Amino acid sequence: MVHQEIRQKFLDYFVAHGHTVVPSSSLVPSGDESVLLTTAGMQQFKPYMLGEADALTDFGNTRLTSIQKCFRTSDIDAVGDEHHHTFFEMLGNFSVGDPKDSDGVGAGYFKEEAIPLAWNFLTGELGLDPKRIHVSIFAGGEGIPKDWEAKKIWEREAPGIKIQQYGKEDNFWGPPATAGPCGPCSEIIYTLPSGLETELWNLVFMEYYKGERGKPAKSEAIRRARHNAKALGGYTKLKQKNIDTGMGLERLALILQEKETVFETDLFAPIVAEIDKIAKVDGRGDPRSLRIIADHIRGAVFLIADGVQPLNVGRGYVLRRILRRAILHGRLLDISGYFLLEPAKKVITLYREVYPELDKKEKEILAVVEEEEQKFGKTLNQGLKQLEKTLRGPQGKLVDAFVLYDTYGFPLELTKEIAQARGLTVNEKEFERKLEEQRERARSAQKEAKAASDEEIAPQHTAAHLLNAALRTVLGPQVHQAGQHLEVGRFRHDFTFGRKLTDEELKRAEALVNKKIKEDLPVVKAEVSLEEAKKLGAEAVFTEKYQGLEKVTLYHVGDPLTGSGQVFSKELCAGPHVAQTSELGRFEIIKEEAAGAGIRRIYARAIT
Known part of the structure; x- marks a missing residue:
């Protein structure tokens, strides 16, 4: 059946x-x-x-x-x-x-x-x-x-x-x-x-x-x-x-279907066969690696289709981890080049009738898979050499995994998996200590960089909200803010998206922000509960930090009380912001680039 x-x-x-x-x-x-x-x-x-x-x-x-x-x-x-x-x-x-x-x-x-x-x-x-x-x-x-x-x-x-x-x-x-x-x-x-x-x-x-x-x-x-x-x-x-x-x-x-393993059922067999064909092992490859790749690419396709992007935290880390584990096991099958796109296409073909969203998001899914594979693939061979050197090093039974993570992007779990196969153990306490030291250095750098006054950065902050809303309008609701840095005269905005933006997309986003500036929309601050903010569809980064608060600060661009449908942006934010969008003068996108797998970065400014 x-x-x-x-x-x-x-x-x-x-x-x-x-x-x-x-x-x-x-x-x-x-x-x-x-x-x-x-x-x-x-x-x-x-x-x-x-x-x-x-x-x-x-x-x-x-x-x-x-x-x-x-x-x-x-x-x-x-x-x-x-x-x-x-x-x-x-x-x-x-x-x-x-x-x-x-x-x-x-x-x-x-x-x-x-x-x-x-x-x-x-x-x-x-x-x-x-x-x-x-x-x-x-x-x-x-x-x-x-x-x-x-x-x-x-x-x-x-x-x-x-x-x-x-x-x-x-x-x-x-x-x-x-x-x-x-x-x-x-x-x-x-x-x-x-x-x-x-x-x-x-x-x-x-x-x-x-x-x-x-x-x-x-x-x-x-x-x-x-x-x-x-x-x-x-x-x-x-x-x-x-x-x-x-x-x-x-x-x-x-x-x-009277099979011995789930990987022999028609839910997996076509995917396994595709990987087998790429590896040219004719059914003789390590079944464990074949299963890992088949499972992980199937899971990755569905995660990306539901809006998850490769990151180093949360759901994004789950996606990044399984993609990189699949890539590693491709190397263990002696697949030398990039190979995940074909199995990903097979997953989409296999499930497109049941889940039409896979068809609609095929380009985005494949773009995210390709970018993550290319990003990790560039350092994988070097990383494997470094890992081999580390495993043969004088550290004894405890392996230091931090350099592999920091320099080559090896997830801790991958290093643990390979070390375990050699009878070694990763020094997780040392890993956490070095990771916390790195975070503390980053926090100190951020404190030193915070020199601008509220009044000086307010225009850039409001422009960043307008840009975030414009990107979601132009590219789709799967786009979310992934980071931000405000300076006097310009800002940097990171967001989740799986590919480079076209010139046309950048022009449309820039034009939409300038349109909202000309409309002279009010920027309205409101104190609401977190549940109410979610119901209103407010954007937020790392909403966990808001848990337990009775009230959070929500900024609307466009007055929510007019009932005229003017609200363009809704974000949880501590400010500061301008009072009216016309105070921004003019908006300009300076450049767009990659900031990591599944993350794009835009430098822009409000010219007051």
């Missing part, structure tokens, strides 16, 4: 059982700073499970189903074996809210319906052998009782089925961050022909909330839940019961 048919069977089954199909959300969680990337199907439904949003209003239903794009960074180092991968697709069905009562109130469902739905799909719709399936339930712990209800339902629906009981470590799901909805779960486990067991489908009975000690609740709904609910070993009962299930498409494809 090909992957397209598996997808359709799953969605059709749940639609037939009253569910509404919800498209996958982005790999970059919207409005949720608690997680780096989307790791589960339930993340986009979290507000509904907490009672903060109404599923009936937004989806017209409380029974929902989706195939969600997910990425788990915890599996990066494990990729290379027969089963682990970073990017995956999660088949899920969800119920938001309590089941119907005798008086007809409620429209959701809980264990009584969730367990039969899963069992009948696997054994009925897909025809899996019931004898190969066993399940597990929550044995109880930390004040939460054993799941007798799930046990009874399984015994009724699947007489004679093997039921194992485990504690919180194995049979209590979530939350993916330090706080959020969670609950006991029931795992459906399938025994492969080889005798290996694989966890196929996880049914989570989401009825608890775990909060962070000492931290304020993020919403009135959660505050009420904490106040009114009975605490159970650090957990509180949610005001409603929810169902959250997740089944990996890749594992299901492995079973239905």
Whole structure:
């Protein structure tokens, strides 16, 4: 059964059982700073499970189903074996809210319906052998009782089925961050022909909330839940019961296509074959390196499509790390030149029907991959020589990884991986010490450079806001500020973008800024909550620094109170700024250049 048919069977089954199909959300969680990337199907439904949003209003239903794009960074180092991968697709069905009562109130469902739905799909719709399936339930712990209800339902629906009981470590799901909805779960486990067991489908009975000690609740709904609910070993009962299930498409494809590894399924095989062809190893190359490249380029394509750019922090570092790891393993397969573009194209071809955004963003995806490969490729050979020299050096069993990171751009994890293969260990404490020293030097340099007065740099600061908004208008909403330096008479603006701007794009951005200057728009300062700023679509760099503040400063270019649609720019910022855009006089872009992989830099000025 090909992957397209598996997808359709799953969605059709749940639609037939009253569910509404919800498209996958982005790999970059919207409005949720608690997680780096989307790791589960339930993340986009979290507000509904907490009672903060109404599923009936937004989806017209409380029974929902989706195939969600997910990425788990915890599996990066494990990729290379027969089963682990970073990017995956999660088949899920969800119920938001309590089941119907005798008086007809409620429209959701809980264990009584969730367990039969899963069992009948696997054994009925897909025809899996019931004898190969066993399940597990929550044995109880930390004040939460054993799941007798799930046990009874399984015994009724699947007489004679093997039921194992485990504690919180194995049979209590979530939350993916330090706080959020969670609950006991029931795992459906399938025994492969080889005798290996694989966890196929996880049914989570989401009825608890775990909060962070000492931290304020993020919403009135959660505050009420904490106040009114009975605490159970650090957990509180949610005001409603929810169902959250997740089944990996890749594992299901492995079973239905009767393959030994996920990399042999039609979700991976064409990508592996493309790499094999480039490496000219005719199936004889190191399977670990082939799998790592296939997985990492697949994950990279989807991350870039969802707006992630290679950086040295956060999500951008995840992307940079997997791209550079793929490049390194290309060298280990004796691929001498740049090679990632063809596997990237194969990923887009393989998934374009399911995810049309890959088609729309193909040029951008390939440009980011190409630039990162060229940037790292130039120093890779030198870096490998230096690494070899370092590994053979007199340091003993501890390897100093900082020079490789600082000079050659080697991610710490790559050095650790290669050193480990030689029986050596990276001196991580020394690495962190040198990295902090470097950061402190940078902070000192910034303090020394801050000589200009507020009045002198205000025009350049406002011009930088106008430029940022103009670039997002001309190039697209995936563009975000990545850094800025203000001086008297000019400024530097760094932003996320995967290629060099054309002369036409630069002219359009410059013209748009000058247009807004001539419109004499007011620059309005407002004190708002962080949540309100996010709802307004405000731009910000490193929003983590704002967490915990009751109020943040938001600058609008264009008066938000006029209702005339004049607002051109909205950014979280401490100032200073001019009062009206006409004070800028004229705007000019001086030059544009690369500032790093996936980062462009513009030097510009407001001529007052």
